[in-house]
Amino acid sequence: MAGRKPGRPSGDTGTRDAILDAARRQFGDLGYQRTTLRGVGQRAGVDPRLVLHYFGSKAGLFAASVELPVDPSVLIDRIFSGPPEGIGMRAAEILVGVLEDAASRRGFLALLRAAVADPEAAASIRGILADRLLLPISRQIGGPAAETRAAMLSTLLVGIAIGRYVIAFEPMTAMPREQLVRALLPVIHHYLFGDWATGTPA
């Protein structure tokens, strides 16, 4: 593979796509820390300097290679359009649904794995999640504490993801989906609408 000539895929887009594809596989196989620009270049059959040229750094390559398995904007629209009194329930069901679906869970856990393994990856992921998850949610929530509310919601997703599927505490894995939704509903409501965020103590 290392012997292939640079530029094998036709044109700029082809090269860029080949690099991204190789990067996804390398990050997936080796994790963030052990993936190198050289290794990605070799896997893509291009000169490693091209990888640097297109993406600037390993963190840049990582950020570009992340594919969110679900489009958050679609889910966020689904939560916030429709009757306002159903926002909490739709959010709880979608949050649990994203984690119960094998493909989207795998994608989300891959992000968490990279973030936890490496501060550089964590910075990329912070940017990605801020742009695609926290900001759109906080725009929907509105008000001065909207970003803090969105951030607290995201900690809920992270905690359940790791507790139920990574550490896999037995009582968590045994919980029926509907019970989990029921457990999360008032918490989501509190994070979205509670007065903890606005400076007036409850």
Added chain:
Amino acid sequence: MAGRKPGRPSGDTGTRDAILDAARRQFGDLGYQRTTLRGVGQRAGVDPRLVLHYFGSKAGLFAASVELPVDPSVLIDRIFSGPPEGIGMRAAEILVGVLEDAASRRGFLALLRAAVADPEAAASIRGILADRLLLPISRQIGGPAAETRAAMLSTLLVGIAIGRYVIAFEPMTAMPREQLVRALLPVIHHYLFGDWATGTPA
């Protein structure tokens, strides 16, 4: 180092302690996956077969080498002794306090890092946290859903740990400690005492 003779520390306990000490440093420096029984043996100056003899496997060595930076039983006692109406507030303050303290946060994040990086480490950590955190908490809570309640509480700790200190979302890192306590208090109350866990929908 590899050349040192086995048994340099005096007696069984000395050898065992030297291995554990070397294991802590190897797991800390290299992470779970890249740590090997051979490397730990070399660092401890003992025959790697002794490592296997004492701890059975890498997962066993890891479990034995984990030192919780705070003794959960002391904290759990502090939460549940005293006036019952203050349980939620004491739990919220202790949860936030454990994460705000640099040493205990470092220890807890090291556990999470290992769990997320490797399924074998995750299984060890599941056992450790179940014995030392979930079981004692669920004993204090009592009732048929006590373990589920304790598990949900632990996801809160995990989510805040990663959201505030690892991914470090800006609105999370900017939250004053008292606001975080205020945000968590009703959630802790709900996980401890809410009727979501008992089969009667709210």
